[in-house]
Amino acid sequence: MEINDLPKLHSDFSVDCVVFGFDKGELRILLIERAEEPFKDYLALPGNLVYDNENIDQAANRVLTELTSLNDVYMEQLYTFGDVNRHPQGRVITVAYFSLIKVKKHTLNPLSTYAKKAQWCAVADLPPLAFDHQLILEKAYKRLQNKIRYQPIGFELLPEKFTLSQLQQLYEVILEKPIDKRNFRKKILSFGLLIELDEKQKNVSHRAAKLYKFNKTRYNNLKKMGFSFEL
Amino acid sequence: MEINDLPKLHSDFSVDCVVFGFDKGELRILLIERAEEPFKDYLALPGNLVYDNENIDQAANRVLTELTSLNDVYMEQLYTFGDVNRHPQGRVITVAYFSLIKVKKHTLNPLSTYAKKAQWCAVADLPPLAFDHQLILEKAYKRLQNKIRYQPIGFELLPEKFTLSQLQQLYEVILEKPIDKRNFRKKILSFGLLIELDEKQKNVSHRAAKLYKFNKTRYNNLKKMGFSFEL
DNA sequence: GCAAAAGTGTTAAAATTACACCCATGA
DNA sequence: TCATGGGTGTAATTTTAACACTTTTGC
CATH class of the missing domain: 1.10.10.10 (Winged helix-like DNA-binding domain superfamily/Winged helix DNA-binding domain)
Known part of the structure; x- marks a missing residue:
């Protein structure tokens, strides 16, 4: 099931992943290109609904694994975004995750229907993103800048x-x-x-x-x- | 509406507030005593469901204001807890908030039906808490210990x-x-x-x-x- | 006058900053 | 042989850590 297939929602949870990589001297994130409205053709953070029977962390790992076939990557919860109007079709509260991966170690998987493709994009030079994903990315980037100074997480990249x-x-x-x-x-x-x-x-x-x-x-x-x- | 009135839930959002105060040389938090099952008579973090038409931050402020009549206090989002089994009656994902207040500045309000009373409890010496509130408190306490070293938030207490x-x-x-x-x-x-x-x-x-x-x-x-x- | 906390400087050690040249390699 | 990035040490400055006695006040 995909968010966009739903009629007016009561409220739902999703996860969105900010996946950082470092390649060719640039900090990059993994974005998907949306195939459907709303925000058709926009770039967006990979995300999905949280299933009833899975923990939030599991959902975030699932999203990442579907994209990259990688388990065992650095991942932590970032922040929860739940403003009433953040999703045009109803209330969707999303828990954002923050992940660091080694770009070279894997290729990107083909995607399901709702996204055309996944791609690495330089953080320094991004087009407008879907939903409030710009906001989520900014929060993630600040976290990365802070955290890298007092935890040895740079090596994950x-x-x-x-x-x-x-x-x-x-x-x-x-x-x-x-x-x-x-x-x-x-x-x-x-x-x-x-x-x-x-x-x-x-x-x-x-x-x-x-x-x-x-x-x-x-x-x-x-x-x-x-x-x-x-x- | 209260969490406990509900039959088996699909999924719901709540907020829980870790409200720190400093009094008589001790770090304290504000806890309520539950009047109903589950965890009847246990101490718990003050919390409530998030209404359909309010942002999560607003819900957290509402919970705090109902307890203390205080607006304009230091408050930030802490972490989101959503394990499938964290609530015995169904899935409740809760967004925890972290708050610092000046204890002397106000008295505690009388409470609604689901809680007998609110009280300040020394963090150093707490009984077991309801739900996963122990876990939430630990996360909040670590955040406080970290944050106080590089942001002047001590003054809020x-x-x-x-x-x-x-x-x-x-x-x-x-x-x-x-x-x-x-x-x-x-x-x-x-x-x-x-x-x-x-x-x-x-x-x-x-x-x-x-x-x-x-x-x-x-x-x-x-x-x-x-x-x-x-x- | 005594108990209790307020207030106050110096010195040694450690950490941080600024800075410039020679080395190895492939083209 | 030259262009490119690799690799290295020292001195000045700043920051941190350790440490003890005098002052003020109420009882």
Whole structure:
């Protein structure tokens, strides 16, 4: 069942997912192109109704899995949007989720009837979105900007193996400000949360950078002991 | 209409409010005592269904106003709880709100049928709560502990005029750790957000402390210019 | 005069900032 | 050999942390 098939609703719950990715030096989100009214042909956040027999978190995971075939991604509840008039066809309260995924790791699935296709769009340069999805995105982006400074979630957006410059660029793009290279490296390495690999970049026309992995196990242990990551 | 009057529900929205206050050196929350099943005689967070024609924020404000006759208090959305089985009589998705109020400023209103009375309870020493309200409270308490360090919301819990020791005690209670008096004063005064009044404590059997007011106007201006409060 | 909380500065240690050059690689 | 990004250290400044005694007031 799809929201648009319904006549005037009493009230319904949906979930909408703000799925961030990082690719070609830009922060992107996953949007679908709507095939039906209202907001036909607009871009929108992927979302769906919450089934009677599933928890809200499950519904959000389901939406994401249908799109990407990925489980096991970083996901958290963002905020609930429920203004009386946010949906033109009746009251739909939507719980927005916030997700970070590794773009390269998967391809996008073909979609059901209500959406033509899913695509990665640069956050910096978006057309108007359907419903109040612009508002939801803004809230999500602020959350990302805040959270990345005091939780090591940036790694969720990078490949398993990454260079320090990639990591720095990610922070610069998200925080929208330049960062000093030497100070950044000193700080990020001082946490002892990066594993230096015996491997380097390949096929780059300059000195190849070392690759690193994030040590999640160690982070979880340190966190239990009161350690706090803070950039 | 009240949740408990309903037969098996399809799905409904409610709001629940975690209302913090600070009194007699303790952090407290406002709880009601339930007069009806389920969870008869348990303490619970004040809450109610969201009407079809009101926004969620409005519903939360309504619940709080019915209890305290106070508008114009600090309130923000906390988190949405919607597990299938969180309510024994059917699916109720609840949007939890988080509120800070000045305890002394008002008295509690008499309540409608479903609750016997409202009371302030010390957070440190609570009996089991109805539904999943324990979980909601824990989330709210963590939010308060985090937020108080980087936003000047502590003042919402104190009287208009307060002493630096009261402010320090508030931080100590919420953060659950002792703070050095001299360092605390230096830091908090360095923001230039406190107005020193020409007034002192009365009727204390020790040296009377100066009273201060929080300069909200100045904070709002500074915030616009990128200033960030951080304890 | 005594109990109880108010008020007040300094010093050492740690964290942050600013800043510039040589290195390795592929084209 | 040149263009491109990789990689590295130090010094000045700012921030934080630790710490103890005198003052005022009511009883």
